[in-house]
Amino acid sequence: MPHDAALAALETVLGDRLSRSKPDLEAHGTSETHFPPTPPDAVAYPETTEEVSRIMAICTDHGLPVVGWGAGTSLEGHALAVQGGLCVDFARMARVVEVRDTDMVARVQPGLTREGLNAELRATGLFFPVDPGANASLGGMASTRASGTTAVRYGTMRDAVLALEVVLADGRVIRTGSAAPKSSAGYDLTALMIGSEGTLGLITELTLRLQGQPEAIGAATCAFETIDTAVEAVTETIQTGLPMARIEFVDAATVAAVNAHSKADFPARPHLMVEFHGTPAGVAEQAERFGEIVAEHGGTGFAWADRPEDRSRLWRMRHQAYWAILAARPGTTAIVTDVCVPISALARAVAETQADIAAAPIPAPILGHVGDGNFHAILLMDPDAPAERAAAEELSRRMAERALRLGGTVTGEHGIGMGKLRYMAAEHGAGWEVMGTLKQALDPQGILNPGKMLQQD
């Protein structure tokens, strides 16, 4: 094995927390979607920042690739060891380090999941708002600049992370930011690390901004004839200043899949799912205004989920839409696309995508975070049917190129990983070269998550 010396050195640091077992390598070489398996040479389970620093120094000495691993929920193959090397699994660094009620911040380790954090926060009156659907690790969410259903109100990981501890390629440990709510002291290294997908360092601790649990929550659904009218209603709601906590769009095909999977009976038309957070009077007022806006735009079947259990069911259905859609066509896998456009271009982007899908040989339900201009198509394909894969890839390519043409981005929240690398030049132009310059400056050997995001030699 070419990496024997490196792995031996790692073993002296980690003992039996360096795994080379076949099931472990396979589990860390597989992703949730359609990418071919690429197992690492070994999996490390560090327990401290100090260990991560020593691991990194060894990998630098030996030129061994290093890929971080959280919960494995990436949809773009971020954590695949495409050049082999070491997978650093943060399963044993998954604690809440500290919750500071008055400051409304939590310090956490990167392997902790968002649901794990919220379970620990339940009694505090605080919660962590970023909700990508999957129970992702917080380190992974920071690394991909994740967001999800609540970004329209609470922002993305860019907004939710106040400070980081990061181990650099050479083993140095830096602390970026602080628990102070803001700072103008120097380059925003926190923001540089967020969304860098493990190519500039490994995150070993996060300081997260928490929110107060809302006193009152109201959730509702309503049906529209077309995506255009649904988007118009959303645009007007935003401009009116109504602070929606979530505003989700699902198309008729998604509704059909959800109905079948969750034994629900929504009309088979495009729907909006909305949620408001606030005081009882505030939520009631927002609900009333939203109802008026919906009616003006031809929305029907407007129904509030008043009871907490009805609301939970509603969002469970939304979060399970991906699985519902997969279940609707057994034996298939999916390319889950992710584009984001200016709100003014959203209706057009969705309509043109729907036209593409109607002409394609595969089904592809659409759903998205309509308040952010962000939507997904679940491109269902038989992985063994080359024509279906080609059709899915063509639809995905057309969506990405359309998003750029309309002034948007090829990924609103899933990240680049393996799937979007081909569009980086088109999206960023000379900016992509600048990213390469920064990468070269901080990781001159290119050992951090090689094969991802940056221009490949």
Next chain:
Amino acid sequence: MPHDAALAALETVLGDRLSRSKPDLEAHGTSETHFPPTPPDAVAYPETTEEVSRIMAICTDHGLPVVGWGAGTSLEGHALAVQGGLCVDFARMARVVEVRDTDMVARVQPGLTREGLNAELRATGLFFPVDPGANASLGGMASTRASGTTAVRYGTMRDAVLALEVVLADGRVIRTGSAAPKSSAGYDLTALMIGSEGTLGLITELTLRLQGQPEAIGAATCAFETIDTAVEAVTETIQTGLPMARIEFVDAATVAAVNAHSKADFPARPHLMVEFHGTPAGVAEQAERFGEIVAEHGGTGFAWADRPEDRSRLWRMRHQAYWAILAARPGTTAIVTDVCVPISALARAVAETQADIAAAPIPAPILGHVGDGNFHAILLMDPDAPAERAAAEELSRRMAERALRLGGTVTGEHGIGMGKLRYMAAEHGAGWEVMGTLKQALDPQGILNPGKMLQQD
């Protein structure tokens, strides 16, 4: 002159928009506060990004330092040409390029001021919320990661800037971000440029996130016995989830100066000034709850400024506090400090600072953005009295070091410039070396705003 060749080359690009007049050089070598004048060798007034790119290429060829200039309102000497060279004044790049109502964004040139933008937005129902008090240029505000009174609700320039056009040291033009509300596509170059104080590039265009003008606004003042009780009231208000649009603290000394300057009659005690934005019913509800919280914490004299003119007067007084304080001691200049700490440490930070000031030979009123943990002391000194300057510098140093000890930052919103360079190592440790590595990668000759922010050779 050592720079003759460079200036001649610049003149071929700019003609008479390259100025070497003495008044122009002096005006661009002076700052609003206490730093000694350091004029540039010439001032350029470009009109297009293309011109800025050509300017930068010439400066790179000749190794000529380049410093950007907006409205000259920096409090830390950011735009001073401490190594001479070229000052690039964006006075002729100060237009609104485009307002996109549906997307709630504006594209603007860097020389436009925030008041200029808001004047143009008045009829649209939208406004740009970041308000540092001074009528700063938007390019300068981005470069220093400015914020101000409304950050508690609407965030800082980090949150308000969606996309940038930047001219790099070598003349390349990059576009970072887009008008889409979010993106996970690669390194966050927008955030890297925001707060980089002209050391990584010159911003030639900004895409800004706008907000809907609130339907209703309520503003109020109330007095407290101590900073502790005032901060407790603010903390509880934030945790309750009441969305304050502004929440400002002024100490008794500031109140006295404001009373004298604005012919007001506030009781000479610490005050909070608060503002709520929303629907009429929402603002009324928030006002009522805030009043209850204030009463619980011993706040008195709670008074709403219901009429728009009363509200305008209130915030004009707050914004003029700096001038009121200067006027209270004619012939003095000021070191305007700026620290930011976690909210839980704010009362202690202010109280210890007040104790320092009480023991010092100079007056120093305190005021700040209490919802962000950010406060300032206006250290008034006779510039010709070395003992006063020494006392002011000592107070400032103790505030900065205290902020770090309490887990905060040496600047919440004013930036590093000349005044805070000495604290960068203490605040960032190895992170400051990383900033130097990034600077070296993007500006290997060090021509961009030399002498600021980074480790000096």
